[in-house]
Amino acid sequence: MDWINAIIQGILLGGLYALFAVGLSLVFGTMRLTNLAHGDLTVLPAYIALILVGSANRFNPLYSIPIVMVIMFIVGYLLQRGLLNFVVGRGDIQGVIVTFALSIIIMNGLQEGFTANSQGLDAGKIENLSITISDRLAIGWLPLIIFLMAVVVVAALQLFMGKTKMGRAFRAVSDDQEAARLMGVNTRHIWGVAMGVALLIVSIGGVMMGIRTTFNPMLGSDRLIFAFESVIIGGMGSSWGTLLGGVVLGVAQLLGARAFGPAWQLLVGHVVFVLVLALRPQGFLPKTVTA
Amino acid sequence: MSAVSSAPKATVASRRFTVWVASRTNLMILAFGVLVLLVLIVFPLFGPTNWTRRLIDFFSYLALAQLWNLMLGYAGLISVGQQGFIGIGAYTLWLFSDIIGIHPLISVVFAAAAGVIIAFPAAALVFRLKGGYLAIGTWVIAEIMRLIVANIKRTGGGSGITIQATSRLAQTLGDAAWYSRVYWWGLAAALIAIAVVYLLLRSRTGLGLQAMRDNDLAAESCGVNLWRAKLYTYVIAGGGCALVGAVQAMYSLRVHPGSAFSVNWTAYLIFISVIGGIGTIEGPIIGAIIFYVLRETTSKYGTWYFIALGLIAIIVTVWSPAGIYGWVLKKTKFYLFPLQRRLRLLTEGSESRRTSRAETPEGAVQA
Numbered sequence: 048m049d050w051i052n053a054i055i056q057g058i059l060l061g062g063l064y065a066l067f068a069v070g071l072s073l074v075f076g077t078m079r080l081t082n083l084a085h086g087d088l089t090v091l092p093a094y095i096a097l098i099l100v101g102s103a104n105r106f107n108p109l110y111s112i113p114i115v116m117v118i119m120f121i122v123g124y125l126l127q128r129g130l131l132n133f134v135v136g137r138g139d140i141q142g143v144i145v146t147f148a149l150s151i152i153i154m155n156g157l158q159e160g161f162t163a164n165s166q167g168l169d170a171g172k173i174e175n176l177s178i179t180i181s182d183r184l185a186i187g188w189l190p191l192i193i194f195l196m197a198v199v200v201v202a203a204l205q206l207f208m209g210k211t212k213m214g215r216a217f218r219a220v221s222d223d224q225e226a227a228r229l230m231g232v233n234t235r236h237i238w239g240v241a242m243g244v245a246l247l248i249v250s251i252g253g254v255m256m257g258i259r260t261t262f263n264p265m266l267g268s269d270r271l272i273f274a275f276e277s278v279i280i281g282g283m284g285s286s287w288g289t290l291l292g293g294v295v296l297g298v299a300q301l302l303g304a305r306a307f308g309p310a311w312q313l314l315v316g317h318v319v320f321v322l323v324l325a326l327r328p329q330g331f332l333p334k335t336v337t338a
Numbered sequence: 339m340s341a342v343s344s345a346p347k348a349t350v351a352s353r354r355f356t357v358w359v360a361s362r363t364n365l366m367i368l369a370f371g372v373l374v375l376l377v378l379i380v381f382p383l384f385g386p387t388n389w390t391r392r393l394i395d396f397f398s399y400l401a402l403a404q405l406w407n408l409m410l411g412y413a414g415l416i417s418v419g420q421q422g423f424i425g426i427g428a429y430t431l432w433l434f435s436d437i438i439g440i441h442p443l444i445s446v447v448f449a450a451a452a453g454v455i456i457a458f459p460a461a462a463l464v465f466r467l468k469g470g471y472l473a474i475g476t477w478v479i480a481e482i483m484r485l486i487v488a489n490i491k492r493t494g495g496g497s498g499i500t501i502q503a504t505s506r507l508a509q510t511l512g513d514a515a516w517y518s519r520v521y522w523w524g525l526a527a528a529l530i531a532i533a534v535v536y537l538l539l540r541s542r543t544g545l546g547l548q549a550m551r552d553n554d555l556a557a558e559s560c561g562v563n564l565w566r567a568k569l570y571t572y573v574i575a576g577g578g579c580a581l582v583g584a585v586q587a588m589y590s591l592r593v594h595p596g597s598a599f600s601v602n603w604t605a606y607l608i609f610i611s612v613i614g615g616i617g618t619i620e621g622p623i624i625g626a627i628i629f630y631v632l633r634e635t636t637s638k639y640g641t642w643y644f645i646a647l648g649l650i651a652i653i654v655t656v657w658s659p660a661g662i663y664g665w666v667l668k669k670t671k672f673y674l675f676p677l678q679r680r681l682r683l684l685t686e687g688s689e690s691r692r693t694s695r696a697e698t699p700e701g702a703v704q705a
Contacts, residue, residue: 081470139469
């Protein structure tokens with residue numbers, strides 16, 4: 048029963064990883080920018096929620112999510128237009144350097160403002176509610192909600208990319224920047240919106256994670272790596288693949304923890320990633336082959 | 339045969355040319371460099387111990403930056419995972435000196451070898467990714483190495499372990515004598531890094547690498563084996579970083595997974611290379627000096643120091659991506675370590691003026 052429990056918890060954890068990963072994948076897809084600050088940008092929303100809710104817990108942090116999403120969208124748009132647009136299209140190297148430096152700045156900035164101590168968001172009763180299936184198997188409502196949110200986000204993103212005018216512009220810019228520009232697409236604006244949408248999605252995962260566990264400014268690098276591994280395991284460019292990748296990673300981590308002890312959780316996840324990279328480098332559900 | 343096509347041929351045949359690889363100034367600087375090197379070699383014999391220790395750190399950064407720049411500036415490999423090899427070097431030193439019982443100063447060689455050996459499978463994995471994703475891939479590899487080391491009880495796990503052999507040596511020899519020995523290894527690491535990078539870039543592979551830096555598609559279509567050239571640089575950098583890791587372990591007398599495998603190493607390397615100038619040998623030297631001065635004066639400000647490093651790296655990358663040395667090059671065309679081959683045509687009139695050592699009568703190429 049413990050094993051089944053580990054698998055179910057792993058699947059639910061995978062939803063969270065997918066919420067982190069689709070943003071990374073979206074940014075890479077539309078502008079070929081690998082955002083190394085992505086992990087730290089998943090930590091930032093939790094701190095914004097913390098400011099909104101305040102130490103007195105003015106309202107339930109769950110209600111702060113829409114406000115945080117709007118704030119993060121604006122942050123993303125301004126970040127893209129004010130800084131990252133300068134390095135998009137100038138090759139991988141400059142993008143990596145600038146976003147890595149940005150990651151260092153955000154991490155140390157959060158540490159300066161909020162100390163390195165772990166913080167938490169208190170959402171009240173829902174944190175402990177669960178569906179009891181048997182006395183040794185229970186599914187927490189919060190992880191389940193996070194997973195369902197991930198499914199909704201992926202489906203919504205698919206619809207957005209496939210059905211809306213803006214989504215079409217995203218795909219056009221992704222396929223051929225020059226041609227899109229000739230057709231009257233303002234690529235700089237599109238990139239700004241793409242980064243905004245990526246950070247908007249990331250806010251959901253960031254705040255939910257802040258409610259589920261504690262968080263500190265140093266979590267960014269791990270989250271970046273989980274997001275990246277989900278993208279690669281799932282197959283680049285595929286949203287459902289990313290969700291699948293997150294699930295595979297989550298299950299691998301929790302089964303690893305169950306089998307060898309909590310210290311091995313991350314390592315087993317990395318090993319599964321390495322195996323996928325070695326044996327099936329295109330991922331499980333590949334869509335694009337461009338890297 | 340028309341006159342039009344044969345005329346230039348005749349001209350070409352009558353022209354003599356030489357290929358210059360270094361100017362007279364370069365040779366003078368070389369002489370000066372040898373002098374500086376001699377002073378640096380004997381420095382621990384007369385210099386104060388705290389300066390010897392500072393220089394060990396400086397040489398470490400110089401060597402690391404040089405290797406990182408080789409990967410980034412020439413092979414286009416963006417690694418944010420060199421801390422993995424630094425950690426492997428540090429722990430291999432501990433393994434060989436404390437568990438196997440070889441003298442630490444000799445174990446350094448094994449540490450470098452371990453870096454080289456691990457670089458091969460690591461390369462096979464990360465080279466499946468490209469560009470920015472390759473960067474995160476190298477980070478994952480470094481994390482795997484850190485987690486493995488931290489999960490082994492014998493290594494002291496997450497809290498690290500004191501290297502007994504080095505501590506004993508530091509006690510019996512005394513601080514001054516021990517650190518001067520570490521110093522020579524540090525100096526050797528920096529020299530090896532610069533020499534290997536220079537000689538590699540001077541070689542056939544180096545020409546391929548420089549072609550790759552300028553345009554990888556064109557280079558590949560001219561027959562450059564991109565994969566092999568990248569592998570060489572990755573393996574060399576892996577061995578070199580492990581060597582520096584071993585030097586750092588001897589310097590601090592203990593190993594700790596949190597610091598040996600810290601991603602801060604990469605932050606420093608990026609800063610040094612970006613400030614100095616990516617894709618030049620001189621850049622990292624300038625960058626390392628600036629970084630070192632900055633660290634000595636401002637690292638006490640902790641987080642603000644890191645924020646400043648990040649901001650400077652961003653500003654330079656966005657507005658002056660060539661760095662300080664790139665700016666110098668643009669103004670003066672002066673290379674401390676010349677890598678170019680310059681063709682000089684010797685026409686009748688100017689022949690006497692341009693005569694040089696490098697000249698050969700029948701237009702043979704000296705390179």
